[in-house]
Amino acid sequence: MTSPLQQKIKITGPSVVTANRTWDGIVIYRDTQQGWTDELADAAIVRTADEARALLAESTADDVDAIGPYIAPVIVRDDGAIEPGNLRERIRRQGVTIDLPIPA
Amino acid sequence: MYAYDEIDRTLVNERVSEFRDQVKRRLSGELTEDEFKMLRLMNGVYLQLHAYMLRVAIPYGTLSAPQLRKMAHVARRYDRGYGHFTTRQNIQFNWIKLADLPDALEDLASVGIHAMQTSGNCVRNVTTDQWAGVAPGEVEDPRIWAELLRQYSTMHPEFTYLPRKFKIAITASDHDRAAIKVHDIGLRLLKNASGETGFEVLVGGGLGRTPFIGKVIKPFVAGRDILSYVESILRVYNQYGRRDNIYKARIKILVHELGIEKFSAEVEEEWQAMRDSALQLDDEIVADIRSRFQYPGYQTLSDTPDELTAASADPQFERWLNNSVAKHQKPGYAIVTLSLKPIGGPPGDATADQMDAIADLADKYSFGEIRVGHEQNLALPNVAKRDLPALWQRLDELGLATPNVNLITDIIACPGLDYCSLANARAIPIAQELTRRFANHELAEMIGRLHINISGCINACGHHHVGHIGILGVEKNNAEFYQITIGGRADEGAVVGTLIGPAVPYDDVANVIEDIVESYLALRARPDELFYQTVERLGVEPFKERVYATR
Numbered sequence: 001m002t003s004p005l006q007q008k009i010k011i012t013g014p015s016v017v018t019a020n021r022t023w024d025g026i027v028i029y030r031d032t033q034q035g036w037t038d039e040l041a042d043a044a045i046v047r048t049a050d051e052a053r054a055l056l057a058e059s060t061a062d063d064v065d066a067i068g069p070y071i072a073p074v075i076v077r078d079d080g081a082i083e084p085g086n087l088r089e090r091i092r093r094q095g096v097t098i099d100l101p102i103p104a
Numbered sequence: 105m106y107a108y109d110e111i112d113r114t115l116v117n118e119r120v121s122e123f124r125d126q127v128k129r130r131l132s133g134e135l136t137e138d139e140f141k142m143l144r145l146m147n148g149v150y151l152q153l154h155a156y157m158l159r160v161a162i163p164y165g166t167l168s169a170p171q172l173r174k175m176a177h178v179a180r181r182y183d184r185g186y187g188h189f190t191t192r193q194n195i196q197f198n199w200i201k202l203a204d205l206p207d208a209l210e211d212l213a214s215v216g217i218h219a220m221q222t223s224g225n226c227v228r229n230v231t232t233d234q235w236a237g238v239a240p241g242e243v244e245d246p247r248i249w250a251e252l253l254r255q256y257s258t259m260h261p262e263f264t265y266l267p268r269k270f271k272i273a274i275t276a277s278d279h280d281r282a283a284i285k286v287h288d289i290g291l292r293l294l295k296n297a298s299g300e301t302g303f304e305v306l307v308g309g310g311l312g313r314t315p316f317i318g319k320v321i322k323p324f325v326a327g328r329d330i331l332s333y334v335e336s337i338l339r340v341y342n343q344y345g346r347r348d349n350i351y352k353a354r355i356k357i358l359v360h361e362l363g364i365e366k367f368s369a370e371v372e373e374e375w376q377a378m379r380d381s382a383l384q385l386d387d388e389i390v391a392d393i394r395s396r397f398q399y400p401g402y403q404t405l406s407d408t409p410d411e412l413t414a415a416s417a418d419p420q421f422e423r424w425l426n427n428s429v430a431k432h433q434k435p436g437y438a439i440v441t442l443s444l445k446p447i448g449g450p451p452g453d454a455t456a457d458q459m460d461a462i463a464d465l466a467d468k469y470s471f472g473e474i475r476v477g478h479e480q481n482l483a484l485p486n487v488a489k490r491d492l493p494a495l496w497q498r499l500d501e502l503g504l505a506t507p508n509v510n511l512i513t514d515i516i517a518c519p520g521l522d523y524c525s526l527a528n529a530r531a532i533p534i535a536q537e538l539t540r541r542f543a544n545h546e547l548a549e550m551i552g553r554l555h556i557n558i559s560g561c562i563n564a565c566g567h568h569h570v571g572h573i574g575i576l577g578v579e580k581n582n583a584e585f586y587q588i589t590i591g592g593r594a595d596e597g598a599v600v601g602t603l604i605g606p607a608v609p610y611d612d613v614a615n616v617i618e619d620i621v622e623s624y625l626a627l628r629a630r631p632d633e634l635f636y637q638t639v640e641r642l643g644v645e646p647f648k649e650r651v652y653a654t655r
């Protein structure tokens with residue numbers, strides 16, 4: 001894999017770094033404490049390509065806890081609430097859009 | 105059923121303990137994800153959007169009752185209480201934790217089930233007709249040959265790292281339920297003029313980004329030569345297949361680029377040099393494999409039992425009987441399809457409770473055997489006709505008697521954007537909405553056989569190209585859109601469907617399909633002219649006009 005430091009990174013707005021947690025696969029976000037959280041609200045938000053590159057590099061370095069970190073867009077509401085920036089990320093955050101055969 | 109021997113069992117158990125060790129090393133950080141990824145894929149473990157997914161092969165779609173109960177156990181204990189049957193005679197568990205996977209695999213190994221060959225660039229699990237061994241008129245049970253190929257190809261050192269994955273399918277019936285024309289190699293079992301058993305061999309079929317219908321490479325290869333012939337194909341592919349470009353790496357591209365004549369000449373040359381090698385099958389080997397398939401002790405039963413005649417007065421039973429019950433080789437018996445396509449439900453899902461109940465029904469009514477078909481339904485292959493009314497009662501209670509087999513609501517759909525990390529768009533909710541639109545069984549029967557296939561991206565896991573109506577999810581400006589094709593077929597007359605026009609948005613897909621079906625009903629020449637036949641006769645224009653006239 002190309003090191004994030006060498007990747008061309010473009011972001012169009014506020015973004016986070018997201019991945020899946022290694023031991024159980026659930027969706028996680030890089031937080032501001034150099035760790036991971038399963039709450040989008042606690043994710044570190046980056047707004048420039050340089051910030052994004054640095055956050056991704058830091059995330060990628062943690063290969064033990066997380067799989068496949070990447071930058072994903074978010075929407076920051078006026079009241080500060082953070083929402084996923086596209087449908088894929090919405091589904092990753094909120095789960096399947098259908099009723100599961102056995103309710104969770 | 106096939107009886108596994110000691111070698112198989114040891115192999116499967118060794119694989120599980122190896123994987124347990126690998127998982128431990130991954131969790132401790134000793135293995136990086138880059139190093140581990142290949143190892144987990146070799147054991148059928150994928151990463152989806154929300155969790156890991158375990159894909160387990162069901163060789164030639166044949167399951168025993170204890171095996172199905174073990175699937176139920178895995179679903180309940182390690183997953184969220186259900187499993188998903190796929191278009192490749194696999195089952196997938198969508199929510200398994202990496203830390204639990206070795207235990208789950210060990211539990212499955214205890215009944216001879218494993219996840220080998222469900223991923224990676226190897227020869228994948230060989231698929232066949234889900235009615236093998238019971239379909240009337242079949243040449244011979246194709247599973248004997250599927251098993252020979254499985255034993256030959258499982259972890260074959262030369263073919264574990266092919267340019268790309270490799271799928272073989274076998275049919276032994278005139279009506280091809282195994283979709284052999286869209287596989288890398290398709291084998292049709294037949295007898296030649298002198299009564300010898302062998303295969304018509306097709307090569308280079310496949311769906312995905314560049315769909316191709318397989319071409320006949322050799323009209324007859326004798327059974328004893330089939331391994332050497334398949335090996336010759338694999339060798340030519342291994343040598344010339346494009347390893348530089350993943351989109352061009354499948355054998356279909358090689359066959360297309362070389363042309364079937366040149367490709368078959370290469371194979372022929374390879375084959376002539378090795379056909380008399382150790383790969384030649386003597387009759388004893390084939391007989392040994394054949395003897396390991398145990399067939400039920402069928403009784404001599406009436407083909408028109410009183411129980412059946414009496415129950416046929418109930419129109420609901422009668423509807424199910426006509427739709428979901430098929431003829432068996434033995435008089436007095438029937439093949440019963442269990443629809444995993446309830447109205448409004450996700451195609452192919454079965455709960456742990458349903459799996460347990462089906463296993464019990466198999467024990468009671470089907471000599472302990474269950475089949476898994478590529479249409480994402482299950483079947484009980486050996487039901488005495490006199491038991492059909494009692495079986496139906498129970499299936500109906502379990503939600504497994506929707507009389508929609510092969511009808512418009514028997515939709516094949518991939519997991520799409522609800523689960524799959526490669527998806528552009530959702531597939532399951534589209535299927536659910538369509539089943540609601542066509543929930544009226546009388547309407548569905550009036551429409552007749554019509555297969556809808558949905559894929560969430562160009563990888564085509566939902567086989568959209570060969571659906572009579574195909575629906576493919578694409579992304580446009582961050583929104584879900586769907587391309588519609590019509591006129592595809594997956595059976596002996598396989599063709600790739602034709603695109604009718606620009607993609608339509610998520611909310612409009614069901615309306616478009618309704619328009620297409622209404623046009624068909626207005627245009628068909630006779631009530632028994634099937635949808636794909638009308639498309640064949642008239643082309644896509646009239647459908648296109650109707651769909652885009654108001655859009």
Ligand code: HEM
Binds near residue numbers: 286567
């Ligand atoms: C959600 C996890 C899945 C992933 C990541 C996945 C991935 C893929 C990929 C990458 C391909 C294309 C390979 C190629 O042709 O080059 C493919 C093909 C295929 N997949 Fe899946 N798949 C998934 C689930 C499924 C399911 C649930 C089914 C069955 C319902 C399925 C059935 C197939 C089939 C039949 C093909 C072959 C199409 C062909 O003939 O070329 N897959 N899959």
Ligand code: SF4
Binds near residue numbers: 520525
């Ligand atoms: S077709 Fe695409 S979206 Fe559907 S399961 Fe396959 S890879 Fe995923």
